[in-house]
Amino acid sequence: MVKSSKTKKVAADAVAFLEVLSTAGVILTSDNEVINQSSKAIQKGLVEYSKLTNSELQELVNLTWKDKQEHKSELYFQKNFKAPKQYFAARATMLSEELVILLVEDKTEAKRLDDTRRDFVENISHELKTPISAISLLSEALQLAVSDPEQVKKFSTNLQREAKRLSSLVSRIIELSRIQAGDLQGEIESIDLADVIAETVDANSFLAESRGVKLSFDAQPGAVLKGDRQLISMALKNLIENAVLYSESNSQVGVGLSVEGDFAEITVTDNGIGIPVDQQERIFERFYRVDPSRSRDTGGTGLGLSIVKHAAQNHAGEVKVFSRVGLGSTFTLKLPITHNANEGMEQ
Numbered sequence: 001m002v003k004s005s006k007t008k009k010v011a012a013d014a015v016a017f018l019e020v021l022s023t024a025g026v027i028l029t030s031d032n033e034v035i036n037q038s039s040k041a042i043q044k045g046l047v048e049y050s051k052l053t054n055s056e057l058q059e060l061v062n063l064t065w066k067d068k069q070e071h072k073s074e075l076y077f078q079k080n081f082k083a084p085k086q087y088f089a090a091r092a093t094m095l096s097e098e099l100v101i102l103l104v105e106d107k108t109e110a111k112r113l114d115d116t117r118r119d120f121v122e123n124i125s126h127e128l129k130t131p132i133s134a135i136s137l138l139s140e141a142l143q144l145a146v147s148d149p150e151q152v153k154k155f156s157t158n159l160q161r162e163a164k165r166l167s168s169l170v171s172r173i174i175e176l177s178r179i180q181a182g183d184l185q186g187e188i189e190s191i192d193l194a195d196v197i198a199e200t201v202d203a204n205s206f207l208a209e210s211r212g213v214k215l216s217f218d219a220q221p222g223a224v225l226k227g228d229r230q231l232i233s234m235a236l237k238n239l240i241e242n243a244v245l246y247s248e249s250n251s252q253v254g255v256g257l258s259v260e261g262d263f264a265e266i267t268v269t270d271n272g273i274g275i276p277v278d279q280q281e282r283i284f285e286r287f288y289r290v291d292p293s294r295s296r297d298t299g300g301t302g303l304g305l306s307i308v309k310h311a312a313q314n315h316a317g318e319v320k321v322f323s324r325v326g327l328g329s330t331f332t333l334k335l336p337i338t339h340n341a342n343e344g345m346e347q
């Protein structure tokens with residue numbers, strides 16, 4: 001136990017200082033009794049009954065008692081069974097002759113971003129390998145086939161297709177990494193959703209026509225959102241493209257807009273091939289395709305819907321799907337609006 005009031009004062013001063021920082025701090029005596037802690041340490045559940053709750057953190061403190069040196073570690077921490085797992089960077093060091101201070105920083109978000117980035121790079125490397133090795137094989141085949149015009153035509157057509165795929169993969173990756181960074185990065189402006197819908201439908205009318213799909217929209221002006229116009233338009237473009245590409249010819253794709261309270265809902269409906277219910281969550285994952293062989297024909301990279309999901313999240317919105325195999329799909333982009341002229345309300 002601590003006898004000296006001087007020691008207690010040292011501990012109290014250190015904790016007072018920690019209160020202004022984002023770091024959680026715990027101060028322990030040589031018998032590993034906690035004599036003081038910052039409020040962050042209590043919130044995080046680092047201390048209970050004057051003891052550290054986590055054995056890894058205790059071990060760090062023990063090491064410091066042993067050699068009086070600073071010791072650092074990174075670890076996963078769970079306050080209780082139900083609490084989410086957190087990732088902490090911890091440091092134990094001597095505060096005075098009689099006290100060790102343990103400083104704990106919450107790195108959960110940084111770790112999550114880091115893991116996402118690492119996963120992303122691994123996926124990308126894997127996905128890039130396919131068209132690159134196809135291009136390499138096709139160019140070899142082309143060299144060997146110089147005297148056969150039919151073969152040359154066939155290989156060069158395939159070569160072109162793979163090069164196109166590689167190029168769309170690279171531009172998708174750039175788009176996705178831009179929005180994955182989290183915040184809105186483009187210019188923030190007031191956007192009338194009906195305008196964006198009209199523009200994006202128009203930009204996709206050629207694609208729809210070439211596939212024999214009737215593309216139409218019905219959207220009243222007045223639902224206004226504050227955001228990145230380019231991102232919203234990119235998200236909508238991806239949904240319309242999917243609706244067209246995953247439909248047979250002679251089918252229809254409709255884009256609608258409705259306002260429900262503080263939210264606008266943009267719907268893109270097709271009567272195409274549909275998506276099996278057990279895969280409806282997975283389609284928003286990067287590189288996920290229900291039928292990779294069909295995507296080979298459409299040139300799909302499996303990144304479109306993860307771009308839509310991130311674009312929606314960056315605007316505090318979400319994307320949902322309702323679909324039945326053989327009947328068709330409806331994707332709904334739900335976004336918070338600031339103004340609905342049709343009800344004359346301003347929020």
Ligand SMILES: Nc1ncnc2c1ncn2[C@@H]1O[C@H](COP(=O)(O)OP(=O)(O)OP(=O)(O)O)[C@@H](O)[C@H]1O
Pocket residue numbers: 172238242243246270272273274275283288289290291295299300301302303304305306329
């Ligand atoms: N409207 C739809 N109808 C049926 N299946 C769909 C529809 N939209 C998406 N899918 C399925 O979800 C998968 C993922 O879609 P996503 O847009 O992310 O990738 P993609 O279309 O394959 O490639 P791209 O990155 O070029 O858009 C598609 O491969 C397809 O299997």
Ligand SMILES: [Mg+2]
Pocket residue numbers: 238241242300302304305
């Ligand atoms: Mg797509």
